[in-house]
Amino acid sequence: MHLFAEHFKREKSRIYTLDARVKLIFTLVLLAMVLSYNGFFFLLFILVASAAICLRLRLPLKVFLLRFCEPLFIAGILILLKFFFSGETSIFTLNFAGFKIIGYSEGLYEGLRIACRILAAVSIVAILGFTTLFTELIAALSWLKAPKGFIEILMFAYRYIFVLSDEAQVIYNAQKNRLGYSNVRRGLSSFGILSGSLVLKAFEHNQNLTVAMIQRGYDGNIPVLKHKPFKAHEIILSAATIALFAFIWKI
Amino acid sequence: MKRIKLLKFVFCFCLISTFDFLFSRAARAMHISEGILPFNWALLWFLIAVPFVAYGLYRLKKISNSDISFKPLVGLMAAVVFIISCMPIPVPTAGTCSHPCGTGISGILLGPAISILITAVALLIQALFLAHGGLSTWGADIVSMGVVGSFAGFLTFKALRLLKINLAVSAFFAGLFADWATYLATSVELTAGIKGSAPFLPLFWKIIVAFIPTQLPLGILEGAMTSGMIMLLYKKRPDLLIKMKVLKVTKAVVVFLSIFFISCFSLANAAEWPGVDETVVEKYAEEHGRAARAPLINTDQGDLLLFVFLLAGAIGGFVGGYYWRKLTEQKPK
């Protein structure tokens, strides 16, 4: 589970220290622009810009591949799907084993556009994910007045993902060492037991956790520290960038 | 001559299986990836998801008022769902690994409302840090995985329990239907999002067919897994199942179930979804010599969309109306 921002070595870059609230709002605005854009230019611009930022971050290549393999697959499939199944003007026709495969130009255009949109959107969110600590994000969300219950659950979930995944790993290894996954049937039953024991562990941890929290004055709500004030230059800078993007978006 | 035919056949088979392989990769975990949905669709699904999540939060607040350990428990279960939906399980027909969604189990254990909340939390973490799903498609994923998956799992489980079918089988079908219902809902969202000006149904069938090789077996696997989990809990900690009211079927659930099945039944009967305009107005208009022209925005879905909006409005109205007094009433201290 080395996909969270804190596991990456932090190069010295402004973007890491930027206020998470500014980053979050910036990302959301940019995302809305990308999704509502009808064309290529802005999307390509975003792609180039985020590629430049990613290069600056100097993250390991493996992380990128992991991050982008799924969206790339989906983008590829959508291009194919659109290319062969929708549109009117055919570019080429393949007569093949009794099948007639027709490629449509409108479909190709649409497919490429959707693929660009996917990649642009993914890279924007990926940069947010790479450069922001989860705790900063939680604080930013609470500043944005996300419901308190939601934030508390997000906090608990984040903390216990690590504890429980370690425990899951232990159980999985124990099962695997004793041939628990040697065939599909066995694997399935082992998997059921593994996930069932995770639920059991969750219940057990929960009892002790609650006692430990009550000991420290828990009464159903987690108090939050006050937020730091915004830095003026960060806001001005990001507002200017957004204005620039909006200008490009317009044309 | 024969050899050429055979070659063609082999080539064709290879082509289809590669295509299939690619599709099955795309179907991983049934999340809709970031950026697939255009802005208006993303917003629509988000708006549909909001009342459900809000209801989940309300339930959370209500239960945690009487049980202080409930919030940490929901957090822990969200972590469990997150981990389960990250674990690869082998799907033999597709030759790859896929992920279960785990909403069936949380639906059964904690009820659909809390399960929606859990899914929302798990999806947000996945969207931000693992690139499963996305921020912009968060709403759509909550609707398909959280709302549809949890309700399908929960209702199936309770309905089968009501019919006195044993625990393992009920859990199996709960997992199965949670998975398949999620798959259907995802296909609807995906089709609506990418179809552009093309008609809805042909693309929808294509996507459904494309996902069948992974989703059919995956649903069965998820069912088996859910059943295994529930049986383990039943053997080791039956007290927990009793405490979470998993084994009981309450009156509210029965009422809800009957409403659900009646609406399903009427939905199935009205498969065509012709609208009022088509059946009544157009008929008379045509009789009087004024045929309808093509609509400006053609959704090709009859009144399905209208019905969805009506349903959302009705549910929202009920929820809003019921809790209206909460806004004005003082909380007893």
Next chain:
Amino acid sequence: MENMIRLSAKINSFKYPDGTIALSDINLAIKKGEFAGILGANGSGKTTLLKLIDGLIKNFDGNAYLDSDNIAKLSPRQIYKKVGLVFQNPDEQLFAPTLFEDVAFGPLNMGFSAAEVKKRVSDALEQTELLGFEHKSNHNLSFGQKKRACIAGLLAMGHEILLLDEPTAGLDPMGEYKMMCLLTKLNKECGVTILMATHSVDLVPLFLDKLYILSKGSVTRSGTPEEVFTAPEDMADVKLRLPQIAELIWRLKHEDNLHFEKIPLTIGEARQEILKTMQNANCKM
């Protein structure tokens, strides 16, 4: 008021819901500023006893008192103002994403101002040698750091009495030693009364003032380490053993008939004793 008894428990019996007897015949009194320990094998009821003293278990036959108030009648808030219990598994106690948020949780609940909270947190972190890790995620801390973080979380609230369940379990020898030094420092310098449950016989005599030996749910012996560790057979009865150095001297004394005045428990004392015996032997020769 140095000898004021802060915690006391007299338990006739406590049964688990399934009917097995968990605790019986226990008489325990912890004085102010004392560093006491409950020593027992696995499954002897140490954790249950601590939970009972902390007011987490109420339906037992007997009485437990905190500063002459019956614990069963106190509200959780009243108990947790004075007493803090640290569990064995640190992962079950650290719930916030970062160390700072976790330690700040208690003081924030007590309603202190932001500045006061920060001061308390940094004081607690300094005492537990965790300064500089404030903004690290809890899952990135080492096991020993997590254990100390749990203690810091309670220290920041200013507890006068700490109950610790196996504070040294799972730590390496250096970590064990450091943990015990930390607890001693808290006890001697900050005046925190400590009761800890443990099964590590080699370590405790170095640090503890008083010991209760728990076996099968009841206290079989109590007193200072010297009074408790007498003969290997007594210890084997309660599934424990003497500290290794004590066992060595005991064997030299009883099996090899060397003369020792007392059974030492620590390496320092043992060295003195051995040197003394050797000098005596030299004189005789």
